[in-house]
Amino acid sequence: MASGFTLWFTGLSGAGKTTIAALVAPELERRGLLVEGLDGDVVRTHLSQGLGFSKEDRDANIERIGWVASRLTRAGAAVVVSAISPYDEARRKARALVEEHGAFVEVHVATPVEECMRRDVKGLYARAQSGEVPAFTGVSDPYEEPERPELRIDTTEHEPEESARLVLAKLEELGLLDEDRRRLDGGEQGAEVPALPALERET
Numbered sequence: 001m002a003s004g005f006t007l008w009f010t011g012l013s014g015a016g017k018t019t020i021a022a023l024v025a026p027e028l029e030r031r032g033l034l035v036e037g038l039d040g041d042v043v044r045t046h047l048s049q050g051l052g053f054s055k056e057d058r059d060a061n062i063e064r065i066g067w068v069a070s071r072l073t074r075a076g077a078a079v080v081v082s083a084i085s086p087y088d089e090a091r092r093k094a095r096a097l098v099e100e101h102g103a104f105v106e107v108h109v110a111t112p113v114e115e116c117m118r119r120d121v122k123g124l125y126a127r128a129q130s131g132e133v134p135a136f137t138g139v140s141d142p143y144e145e146p147e148r149p150e151l152r153i154d155t156t157e158h159e160p161e162e163s164a165r166l167v168l169a170k171l172e173e174l175g176l177l178d179e180d181r182r183r184l185d186g187g188e189q190g191a192e193v194p195a196l197p198a199l200e201r202e203t
Contacts, residue, residue: 003102004034004073005176007167008094010085010146011109012138013124014116016155016163017082020109023164025080031177033078038065040083053135059090066094074101078176086137088144103176106149107167113138115156150174 007024009017018039028035043065062085069079079098085091091106098104116138117125128136135141146152151170153163171177 004075004077004079005103005105005171006069006073006079006081006098007105007107007171008069008081008083008085008091009107009109010083010091010149011111012113012116012143013084013136014119014121015109015111016160017084017109019160020107020153020155020163020167021080021082023160024167027164027168028078028080028177033177034076036072036077036079038069038079038081038083040065040081040085043083053141055087055141059087062087062090062094066090066097069094070097070101073098084137084143086141086143088146091146103174105151105171105174105176106146107170108146108149108152109155109163110145110152111155 007021009021011017018041021037021039025035025037040061043061062083065081065083065085069081072079085094095104095106120126124133124136125139127133128139137143151167153166155163158166168177
């Protein structure tokens with residue numbers, strides 16, 4: 001069985017993490033990989049139910065995601081994580097867990113906070129600025145940007161489909177989409193990401 005890997009999208013709420021992940025994941029499946037998704041909001045409703053948004057709870061949430069990602073990576077899956085994961089130390093711990101079994105590819109979706117506020121489809125930034133939502137990343141809580149991510153994308157410069165292609169190109173560059181990882185009847189490597197319906201810009 002080919003070793004798996006974890007593709008970890010980090011960035012502010014509304015940066016476009018889930019949107020890009022939702023384009024990349026089906027393309028990985030089309031190329032013959034077993035894909036598992038771990039979205040931060042979904043994980044909080046199941047694995048991390050009951051955790052709040054203190055630094056300790058945020059770190060615990062990311063550690064749980066990292067542990068699950070490491071198990072799936074060990075089993076040969078391509079794990080696509082989309083989580084704000086604001087603290088550098090917690091991301092480093094997640095990386096260390098995963099790298100015991102496979103590659104960890106960190107993608108910083110580096111959309112400026114001003115653009116995230118402009119999108120604000122859930123109204124969270126407005127509520128945070130009014131004090132209604134305390135400890136909100138990018139407003140009243142810090143976001144520690146990755147110093148050396150494998151890839152950094154600003155979605156004010158790249159549309160979602162182009163961003164997804166950049167991610168796939170990075171995975172190819174790292175040798176994670178080579179022939180040994182694909183079904184014999186898999187699609188052509190390097191094909192463009194198929195067009196998908198518009199997705200809500202997200203968490």
